[in-house]
Amino acid sequence: MAEVSTPYQTQTYYALALDPIHVGSGEMQIGRVDNVIVRDTANGLPKIPATSLAGAARTYTAMHYPDKYRRPVEDSEGRVGYASCADQTGPTGDRDGACGHFDCPVCITYGFIQPGGRTSPSMVQMFDAFPLFFPVPSMLGPVWTTAPERLQALLQDGALKEGDLNIRLRPEHGYRLQTALPRKRLNLGWLLLPVAISEAPLTSQGHARLREAGVPEDILSRLVLVPDDLFTQVVNDNLEVRTSTAINRTTGASLHGALFTYEAIPRSTLFSFQAVYKNPGDFLLDGQPLPHDIEWVRTQVEKGLHYMEYLGVGGMNSRGMGRLRILNLGQ
């Protein structure tokens, strides 16, 4: 009897912002801030879009294999140029640089298109990263806010189990908080709110599970559960807004009147996001099943994710933004 292979595997990752994270929406806004970040249209939360995560992961997996990142190729007239499996660019800058080899950890993992018609779909699908635990200043020092919807999403994704959550906050509580921190009232930034339930939003089992996944104890012991719609507001009210000066690239001097502001998700925000890994054995290339398994795909992607801690994700990297540490690689 033929062995039935698993068609896919899902993994929830937890990621800690080591710097402020700025993924620009590409829109300039007149008023509060010039360079705004991407927000989810459904829940209004700022996010790191899946495309940014997948793009950075592909580039960094390729950088891990220098011969795939910058591959010398010779054109028909004997000139040597470079091609890259990272962005599929060839020596002339056209998108014909994917090697498309059966063994390529970049092309096979992330998919490729070659002008000749050889194509292979991506073996990984990433989803948007949302703040799960978001830092806010309070009278007790920094606390990390979260919301019922965000925690329940982890349950649906299978990252948490029944019995991990202790969500006692109900709609009839209105704008009140649930936290084990010893206060009757707590301020979240400028907002002072009563504590309705003096219990942690995670059970000891849920706390232990996230601790095992690498979430720092400092965060887990300082959680504050707020209602879903208030969470969106608290997050948006506590983003970093920085002012910078545009520099004249020729003279290196600051341009007169070129002050601009940009917003970013603050350092020490803890994100969660999901990845789905497909089984290459279920896909054909040139009529042959791909000779790899899910674990191989996952290993290649995690090699790329690891570099986000050093090379970052999103924009404004030259201004000290973007480094993101994925906490539960290899688990």
Ligand SMILES: [Zn+2]
């Ligand atoms: Zn390749």
